[in-house]
Amino acid sequence: MAERNWRDTWRAWLRARFGERLDGAALEAAVQTCEELRALWEPLLALEPDNGELPFSNALPAADGRDGTELP
Amino acid sequence: MNGTLSDASAAEACWLPLRELGRRLRQGELSPVALAEHCLQRLERLGPRYNAVVTLTRERALAEARRAEAELRAGRVRGPLHGIPYGAKDLLATAGGIPTSWGFAPLKAQTFAADAAVIERLQAAGAVLVAKLAMVELAGGMRYNQPNASFTGPGINPWNTGAWTGGSSSGSGAAVAAGLVPFAIGTETHGSITGPSAMCGVSGLRPGFGLVSRRGAMALSWTLDKIGPLCHGADDCGLVLEAIAGPDAGDPATLPMPFRDGPAQPPAGRWRLCLLAGEAESDQPAVGENFRAALEVLRPVADFTERALPPNPYHETVMTILLAEAASAFAHLTETGQAAALTAPETRATPYALQSIPAAAYVTALRIRRRLHRELAAWLAPFDAVVTPTLKKVAPPLDVPFSDYFGAHRRLAITSLGNLLGWPCVVLPTGFGERGLPTSMQFVGRPGSERALLALARHYQQHTDWHTRRPPGV
Numbered sequence: 001m002a003e004r005n006w007r008d009t010w011r012a013w014l015r016a017r018f019g020e021r022l023d024g025a026a027l028e029a030a031v032q033t034c035e036e037l038r039a040l041w042e043p044l045l046a047l048e049p050d051n052g053e054l055p056f057s058n059a060l061p062a063a064d065g066r067d068g069t070e071l072p
Numbered sequence: 073m074n075g076t077l078s079d080a081s082a083a084e085a086c087w088l089p090l091r092e093l094g095r096r097l098r099q100g101e102l103s104p105v106a107l108a109e110h111c112l113q114r115l116e117r118l119g120p121r122y123n124a125v126v127t128l129t130r131e132r133a134l135a136e137a138r139r140a141e142a143e144l145r146a147g148r149v150r151g152p153l154h155g156i157p158y159g160a161k162d163l164l165a166t167a168g169g170i171p172t173s174w175g176f177a178p179l180k181a182q183t184f185a186a187d188a189a190v191i192e193r194l195q196a197a198g199a200v201l202v203a204k205l206a207m208v209e210l211a212g213g214m215r216y217n218q219p220n221a222s223f224t225g226p227g228i229n230p231w232n233t234g235a236w237t238g239g240s241s242s243g244s245g246a247a248v249a250a251g252l253v254p255f256a257i258g259t260e261t262h263g264s265i266t267g268p269s270a271m272c273g274v275s276g277l278r279p280g281f282g283l284v285s286r287r288g289a290m291a292l293s294w295t296l297d298k299i300g301p302l303c304h305g306a307d308d309c310g311l312v313l314e315a316i317a318g319p320d321a322g323d324p325a326t327l328p329m330p331f332r333d334g335p336a337q338p339p340a341g342r343w344r345l346c347l348l349a350g351e352a353e354s355d356q357p358a359v360g361e362n363f364r365a366a367l368e369v370l371r372p373v374a375d376f377t378e379r380a381l382p383p384n385p386y387h388e389t390v391m392t393i394l395l396a397e398a399a400s401a402f403a404h405l406t407e408t409g410q411a412a413a414l415t416a417p418e419t420r421a422t423p424y425a426l427q428s429i430p431a432a433a434y435v436t437a438l439r440i441r442r443r444l445h446r447e448l449a450a451w452l453a454p455f456d457a458v459v460t461p462t463l464k465k466v467a468p469p470l471d472v473p474f475s476d477y478f479g480a481h482r483r484l485a486i487t488s489l490g491n492l493l494g495w496p497c498v499v500l501p502t503g504f505g506e507r508g509l510p511t512s513m514q515f516v517g518r519p520g521s522e523r524a525l526l527a528l529a530r531h532y533q534q535h536t537d538w539h540t541r542r543p544p545g546v
Contacts, residue, residue: 010428018406018424026421033215033425041392041433043385044440055438 003035010034085110086251087542090156090308093254097155098144104155104200108137111157111202114252118546119203122237122246123225126162127204129170133157136200143198152311154198159253161241162204163211163290164188164299174290175209175240177223178413188288189323190257190299190316197315205243205256211264212240213292213398214419218473221416226470230543231273232507235467238271240264244302245272250546255303255312259289261296262394262491263483266514269302269499271467273510275529275539276302277309279317280519281494283331287322293397295325295438296390296491305539306498306529313522336527338456343374343528345515346455348381351484354464358505363461366502366513369535370459370528382451384444386488387481389437393492396434399426445493449518452495457517457525460486462499466509490516498525501538510538 010031014022022030085093085107096102112130119125140155160166163174165184173179191201206224208216219226219236227242229235230250237246241258245268248256258265260278269276277300284299291297301312310333317331338344347367352360367376405411405423414420452458464484468477490497497516505511515525533539 010425013428014424017427021406021409022421022424029421030424033421034428036215037395037425037429040388040395041429041437044388044392044433044436045430047385047436047440053439053442055435055442 006035006038007031086114086254087304087540088254089305090254090303090311091152093156094152094154097140098149100144104137104140104144105134107155108133108157108200108202111253115159115203115247118250118252119247121233122228122230122243122250123222124206124227124243124246124250124252125159125203126173126206126224126243127171129166129201129203132168132170133200133202136195140198140200150196150198151315153194153315155200156254157200157202158194159203159205159244159247159256160191160201161207161244161256161258163207163259164191164257165288166191166201166204170204172204173223174211175207175222175224176413177209177415178410180223184288186288189285189320191288193316193318194257199315202253203247205241205247207242208240209415210402211259211261211290211292213261213394213402214414214416214422216416217418217475218416219468219470221419223415227268228470229272229467229509230546231509232467234469235507235509236271236470238268238467241268241302245269245274248272248274248302248304249543251542255301255308257299257312257316258302259297259299260491261292261298262390263487265298265300265302266462266487266497266499270462270512270514271510273501273512273538273541274302274304275306275309275501275533276300276499277306277313277522277526278490278497279313279522280496282325282327283313283317283522285318285320285323285326287320291401293394293401295397296394298494305533306500306526307533309498310523310526331522333523333526336524338373338524343370343457344455345370345374345376346452346458347376347378348458348460348486349378350380351460351486354461356465356506358503359461359464359466359511362503362505362511363513366532366536367459369532373531374528377455381485381489382447385440386485386492387483389440389444390488390492392429392433392437393441395426396429396437399429403427441492444489448489448493452518457515457521457528458486459513459515460484462512462514466505466507466511486514486516494519496522496525498529500529500532501541503538
């Protein structure tokens with residue numbers, strides 16, 4: 001999708017999500033920030049086609065209270 | 073025990089190594105009460121010069137100091153920090169009506185019923201809380217791009233008052249560098265201990281994941297936040313880490329063992345250090361020159377191998393995780409309209425935009441982190457640590473956007489990687505560069521290598537005196 005379309009998409013989403021809390025210059029600043037964030041996350045989605053890498057465990061909590069989601 | 077400090081003692085107290093300061097307190101050569109008073113006076117007089125202090129905790133400090141004095145007189149020694157004053161970044165909760173502002177104007181009067189785990193542990197160790205220290209609002213999670221990003225104003229560098237302190241632990245860096253407190257506690261999610269340590273010319277320790285409980289600390293990113301000390305010397309950092317580390321049911325990510333500092337020998341007889349290709353190159357020559365001089369100090373005990381980091385999206389991965397978690401942590405800013413109260417104007421749209429990060433991107437970033445844990449552990453296996461300059465440049469001027477001064481990324485890839493994977497890091501001053509500002513290097517090692525990194529750092533500081541230098545006018 002072209003950048004202009006992304007900007008239109010972000011603008012529409014921000015309006016729908018936050019309504020009058022964002023307008024004018026604040027809305028445009030949020031659109032710009034959404035674009036800057038997209039530059040961070042979008043490349044990641046193209047990097048990890050293999051679905052074998054677990055992000056975290058869904059194990060039930062153990063007796064000591066640790067539930068498998070602790071940091072390594 | 074002296075009720076007051078002599079002029080000579082007062083001038084020296086905040087600059088002494090913590091072991092020596094503790095010894096003098098235990099021997100009755102210094103009074104904990106007089107020492108606390110001395111720090112409170114310095115914080116009151118010099119703190120505003122650096123925008124370093126949010127709240128002086130005078131009443132609590134004097135109560136803790138009196139208790140320490142009575143216990144030491146009775147021979148009941150809690151440990152090496154007994155009676156030593158310190159400051160805590162103002163995102164660590166403190167009971168007793170002492171505000172915890174998170175650096176954010178609407179929360180100036182925020183209070184908590186209980187102390188953070190770190191504050192509890194330092195109290196149990198006999199340390200004396202004298203101040204809550206300034207910080208970048210919300211620990212910098214709103215993507216600030218210039219120093220004026222806290223209701224306390226920009227952190228002002230004691231080495232050059234036209235320069236920034238680094239952030240987000242800005243007050244912690246300035247207060248230690250200016251000798252307002254003997255040590256301070258900071259936090260790091262993505263450079264917030266290492267940056268201020270480097271820019272202010274102090275020693276800092278970023279522990280790995282799970283060593284220090286985050287209970288009672290403001291959450292910016294639950295899977296990235298870490299708490300650690302800023303001190304004059306690396307040996308001080310080890311003493312403080314011993315006091316604050318250990319398991320805590322209130323933070324299920326804590327590991328089930330304490331931290332014990334002490335001598336450490338390199339497993340291969342000599343330290344095997346990895347130099348990162350290109351990381352010593354800077355358009356500020358002193359950064360590289362001072363780094364190379366530091367390597368010569370290490371050369372009698374270390375072997376160096378130059379390698380490149382495997383190409384991976386370290387910055388993108390750590391920032392996607394950080395910002396997605398911050399979107400949840402600070403979702404209320406968009407609902408309450410408090411986003412408009414952020415001091416840094418360039419950040420006021422960020423709380424809204426953070427909610428645009430797709431869940432799929434966040435989960436993918438977590439999966440990439442799991443892969444990198446495995447792959448980078450293998451990459452680091454031949455080495456005891458990576459050693460690089462901490463930053464490519466000295467502290468920026470107060471009036472220049474970071475993006476203009478540092479370029480696209482103000483953090484090195486190893487800083488993104490280290491924070492992403494929870495690799496511990498020790499930061500040490502290496503000299504001075506442009507505008508009289510400190511330069512710095514960092515040792516970054518595998519999880520659990522804090523003791524080894526500190527041993528290497530002690531070796532360096534036994535042969536150099538950069539960590540004992542004092543800024544002008546303090």
